[in-house]
Amino acid sequence: MSIVWMNGKVSADPVALDAGDRGLTLGDGLFETICVAGGVVLWRDEHFDRLERSARELAIPCARDDLVEAASALAARSSGGLDVLRLTLTRGVTSRGLAATGTRPTLFATLSPIAAPALLRPVALALSPIRRNATAPTSRLKTLSYADNIAAARLAASVSADDALLLNGEGHVASTTIANIFLVKGDELVTPSLDQAILPGIMRSVVLALAGQAGFRPIERPVEIAELQDADAVFITNSLRLMSPVASLDGSPVGQRALHPLVERLCESFQSQCGRDPRLI
Amino acid sequence: MSIVWMNGKVSADPVALDAGDRGLTLGDGLFETICVAGGVVLWRDEHFDRLERSARELAIPCARDDLVEAASALAARSSGGLDVLRLTLTRGVTSRGLAATGTRPTLFATLSPIAAPALLRPVALALSPIRRNATAPTSRLKTLSYADNIAAARLAASVSADDALLLNGEGHVASTTIANIFLVKGDELVTPSLDQAILPGIMRSVVLALAGQAGFRPIERPVEIAELQDADAVFITNSLRLMSPVASLDGSPVGQRALHPLVERLCESFQSQCGRDPRLI
Numbered sequence: 001m002s003i004v005w006m007n008g009k010v011s012a013d014p015v016a017l018d019a020g021d022r023g024l025t026l027g028d029g030l031f032e033t034i035c036v037a038g039g040v041v042l043w044r045d046e047h048f049d050r051l052e053r054s055a056r057e058l059a060i061p062c063a064r065d066d067l068v069e070a071a072s073a074l075a076a077r078s079s080g081g082l083d084v085l086r087l088t089l090t091r092g093v094t095s096r097g098l099a100a101t102g103t104r105p106t107l108f109a110t111l112s113p114i115a116a117p118a119l120l121r122p123v124a125l126a127l128s129p130i131r132r133n134a135t136a137p138t139s140r141l142k143t144l145s146y147a148d149n150i151a152a153a154r155l156a157a158s159v160s161a162d163d164a165l166l167l168n169g170e171g172h173v174a175s176t177t178i179a180n181i182f183l184v185k186g187d188e189l190v191t192p193s194l195d196q197a198i199l200p201g202i203m204r205s206v207v208l209a210l211a212g213q214a215g216f217r218p219i220e221r222p223v224e225i226a227e228l229q230d231a232d233a234v235f236i237t238n239s240l241r242l243m244s245p246v247a248s249l250d251g252s253p254v255g256q257r258a259l260h261p262l263v264e265r266l267c268e269s270f271q272s273q274c275g276r277d278p279r280l281i
Numbered sequence: 282m283s284i285v286w287m288n289g290k291v292s293a294d295p296v297a298l299d300a301g302d303r304g305l306t307l308g309d310g311l312f313e314t315i316c317v318a319g320g321v322v323l324w325r326d327e328h329f330d331r332l333e334r335s336a337r338e339l340a341i342p343c344a345r346d347d348l349v350e351a352a353s354a355l356a357a358r359s360s361g362g363l364d365v366l367r368l369t370l371t372r373g374v375t376s377r378g379l380a381a382t383g384t385r386p387t388l389f390a391t392l393s394p395i396a397a398p399a400l401l402r403p404v405a406l407a408l409s410p411i412r413r414n415a416t417a418p419t420s421r422l423k424t425l426s427y428a429d430n431i432a433a434a435r436l437a438a439s440v441s442a443d444d445a446l447l448l449n450g451e452g453h454v455a456s457t458t459i460a461n462i463f464l465v466k467g468d469e470l471v472t473p474s475l476d477q478a479i480l481p482g483i484m485r486s487v488v489l490a491l492a493g494q495a496g497f498r499p500i501e502r503p504v505e506i507a508e509l510q511d512a513d514a515v516f517i518t519n520s521l522r523l524m525s526p527v528a529s530l531d532g533s534p535v536g537q538r539a540l541h542p543l544v545e546r547l548c549e550s551f552q553s554q555c556g557r558d559p560r561l562i
Contacts, residue, residue: 004300014297015305019285019391024296025369026427027308058428059435088306096395098427098434098458110300114377133414133450137432145426146307146379147339151418153379154340169414169450177379 003077005070006108010077015108023090023106026098027145030054034071035239036083036111037281040274041071043239046202051087054141060091061105074111082281084240086110090144114240119278120263122247123236125176126161127225128152132174132197139174139197149177163236165228165249168197173223179236179244180204183228184257189216192223203237206269207262214261232257242266242278284358286351287389291358296389304371304387307379308426311335315352316520317364317392318562321555322352324520327483332368335422341372342386355392363562365521367391371425395521400559401544403528404517406457407442408506409433413455413478420455420478430458444517446506446530449478454504460517460525461485464509465538470497473504484518487550488543495542513538523547523559 003012022028032047041047048067055062067087074085087109094100130152132139138148156164156177163176173192175181180201182191189211192198211218228234232255234246243266246254270278284293303309313328322328329348336343348368355366368390375381411433413420419429437445437458444457454473456462461482463472470492473479492499509515513536515527524547527535551559 002300015300016295016297017305019283019296019389020393024298024305025312025367025425026431027425028428028431031306058432086306098431099438101435108300129416130418131414131416133412133417133429135410135412136414136429137411138426138428141428143426143428144306144308145419145424145428147309147419147422147424147426148414148417150307150309150379151339154382157380 002110002112003074004108004110005073008069010073017106018093020093021090021106022092022094023088023144027143027147029060029088029090029144030058030142031089031144032087032142033239034085034087036075036078036085037270037274037276037278038080039075039078041075041085042270042273043202043206044071046205047239050142050200050202051089055089057137057141058091059101060089061103062089066107070107070109074109077111079113082114082116083111084114088144116281118241118244120244122245123162124160124248125163125165125246126156126159127250128155128164128166130155130164130166132166132168134168134195134197140199142199153177167225172196173225173228174198176236179238179241181234181236181246182207183223183231184216184233184259185227185231187215187217188219190219190221190223190227193220196222201237203239203242207237207243207266210262210265210269214265216262228254231255233259235259242270283391283393284355285389285391286354289350291354298387299374301374302371302387303373303375304369304425308424308428310341310369310371310425311339311423312370312425313368313423314520315366315368317356317359317366318551318555318557318559319361320356320359322356322366323551323554324483324487325352327486328520331423331481331483332370336370338418338422340382341370342384343370347388351388351390355390358392360394363395363397364392365395369425397562400523401525402522403526404443405441405529406444406446406527407437407440408531409436409445409447411436411445411447413447413449415449415476415478421480423480434458448506453477454506454509455479457517460519460522462515462517462527463488464504464512465497465514465540466508466512468496468498469500471500471502471504471508474501477503482518484520484523488518488524488547491543491546491550495546497543509535512536514540516540523551
């Protein structure tokens with residue numbers, strides 16, 4: 001059961017929106033999905049920074065104080081296990097016309113309990129015919145306009161895969177519908193660079209920053225699909241899954257080298273914030 | 282002031298949605314924007330057919346009876362001038378995961394008075410750096426995920442253009458953010474074909490169907506941007522603008538041949554449904 005923060009109040013009520021709210025009518029807004037463990041909002045500032053930066057790019061007013069208040073009010077009501085905190089910011093109501101801007105954005109947040117993080121749970125990927133568009137803001141920003149990712153995820157599910165692997169318009173590897181992707185080859189830890197039509201994932205940044213301590217050289221560059229097939233290991237990252245190894249791509253197994261040193265560093269970082277090891281939750 | 286239909290009731294209230302409604306959280310849904318004149322819902326069945334077809338593709342349940350009821354209930358409350366009827370269908374609430382489907386979609390509709398149709402009001406277009414993605418369902422379906430169109434419209438407005446001209450991934454002409462595009466050259470009436478990353482516009486179909494009666498040969502095929510610059514006339518179509526001539530592209534005037542025979546046929550079609558000539562509203 002989710003609880004909702006809106007306009008300074010926490011409740012289990014539906015969200016009452018003007019029928020013209022552009023988050024609802026046009027996917028005109030942004031969101032963040034954040035892991036909460038033991039009532040602690042993990043990598044909180046990184047998520048808030050990304051939301052603020054994206055809102056500035058879309059010219060949607062975003063008040064940091066409100067983000068802090070929403071997150072604090074909801075996290076304080078955590079049952080103490082794992083929860084997902086979602087912040088949703090929309091442009092609110094504007095005059096007619098796609099280009100119109102508004103002055104009163106809509107912000108609401110939800111807290112929902114989740115099971116143990118999907119850390120280390122292997123995933124099967126299926127290559128998607130839907131590509132990510134490097135010219136499109138939706139490929140770089142976590143907007144409410146997720147319909148293409150949804151279509152890709154549904155196609156992947158229809159062939160019993162856990163997620164879709166999306167290429168960009170140039171045919172290079174981009175990401176999955178909900179996660180960034182990495183490959184390991186020798187001591188190299190490689191992930192598509194930010195110009196490859198990907199979201200700048202929070203967990204992606206965390207893993208890149210921890211790579212050195214784990215004995216890897218972090219490298220951001222265009223990635224070919226053949227490199228995934230030849231890698232020692234492939235994994236995906238996001239804020240709820242943390243790191244999940246890729247077991248197969250279109251049914252063919254990919255390299256399964258263990259990632260212990262990196263997993264250790266990531267679990268330490270998690271634990272340093274909330275006092276808990278995500279492997280033991 | 283808009284009025285809202287939801288769950289069989291008409292009111293001016295906000296829309297109360299579950300905070301997990303995927304229309305609101307992920308742009309996971311569809312809409313139609315329909316012109317209402319004198320209380321008559323114009324090209325109603327064509328809009329309903331498109332919504333049903335798109336919903337089937339996205340596996341969102343869509344009940345025709347509900348569409349009819351919403352449209353009738355709102356149109357009956359028209360002030361008798363021009364209104365815009367908007368139908369919004371979302372996937373509703375589902376279990377977690379992008380690929381999840383639901384059984385209870387959300388449908389709501391609004392009726393809002395508008396000024397005279399923008400018929401024949403010329404528009405200035407600016408070429409957008411954002412391209413339409415032929416591999417993406419959002420380029421073919423009128424989904425709630427409009428963030429890329431919004432970004433393109435905002436860029437166009439920033440250079441004082443009325444709308445953006447979007448190319449597809451191959452660099453061919455696709456559409457604007459809210460309208461299909463046509464060019465006239467001699468007796469040819471040319472518009473990008475449905476494989477060019479465009480929405481299958483209702484007014485686009487109407488104009489193509491009327492072309493013959495107006496002395497034109499309708500042609501659907503890939504279109505180069507140079508063809509717009511060399512055309513006798515260029516115009517855009519949508520359900521609220523009907524037909525609007527393009528005055529300029531990136532500040533350069535384009536051909537201004539008058540389109541009288543086509544405009545006459547379109548106005549007759551409009552008038553045959555509601556008894557009014559859109560030029561006289």
